[in-house]
Amino acid sequence: GNSVTQMEGPVTLSEEAFLTINCTYTATGYPSLFWYVQYPGEGLQLLLKATKADDKGSNKGFEATYRKETTSFHLEKGSVQVSDSAVYFCALSMNTGFQKLVFGTGTRLLVSP
Amino acid sequence: DVKVTQSSRYLVKRTGEKVFLECVQDMDHENMFWYRQDPGLGLRLIYFSYDVKMKEKGDIPEGYSVSREKKERFSLILESASTNQTSMYLCASSSGENIQYFGAGTRLSVL
DSSP: OOOEEOSSSOEEEEOOOOOOEOOOEOOOOOOEEEEEEEEEEEEEEHHHEOOOOTTTTEEETEEEEBTTTTTTTOOOSSSGGGGGGGGEEEEEOOOOOOOOOOEEOOOEEEEOO | OOOEEESSEEEOOOOOEEHHHHEEEOOOOOOEEEEEEEEETEEEEEEESTTTTTEOSSSTTTTTTTEEEEEEEEEEEEEEEGGGOOEEEEEEOOOOOOOEEOOOEEEEEEE
8 A cells, every 4th residue: 555654753953954854655656745744732734745756845945856766755954943843744645536645654853942 | 724623622531422523624625534643653544525425434434433414514423432542633624736734633532
């Protein structure tokens, strides 16, 4: 079946450090890929997405590139802020059927001043 | 902005009680979803619905049922709550653009 694997956390960084959160996927076919973010006490919200190979999604300084050859969608940010502290979920959705999302287990990011 | 509202942020119930979790969306979305979120397991799909009165089982439907009588409302029902159903429950909705919008979640404790 389809699945998403992301690095375990927590990831602890100082403000202005470079962030990478790794995500790899297994899918039959060509999925769309997503990063969702969950701030403390809130539901998930879409951070960025990419729908085909070599697409780059970007938002709020975060970027991720859809790499079909390595089945990866790593999340990066050049300079994190304390306000980026949250849980980040990588997810995939097949582009047919009922748009079900398959999530990774989530990676908690803690940014200290 | 899309708004998905879950009726309760926190619930405490007793083992064996019947529990209703309500979710309402205001964007006329066709699809609605119920997930549970547990540490180390991420989000797991319980049930989803693609139209009024239609429902499909997700990955972990056992012990749950759902109801969708109106397009904007999707209810999750625990017929007889058990302690292993203590969890965070998240509702989401989506339309044809393949983006899901989530509510803030209901943290359910079953004692």
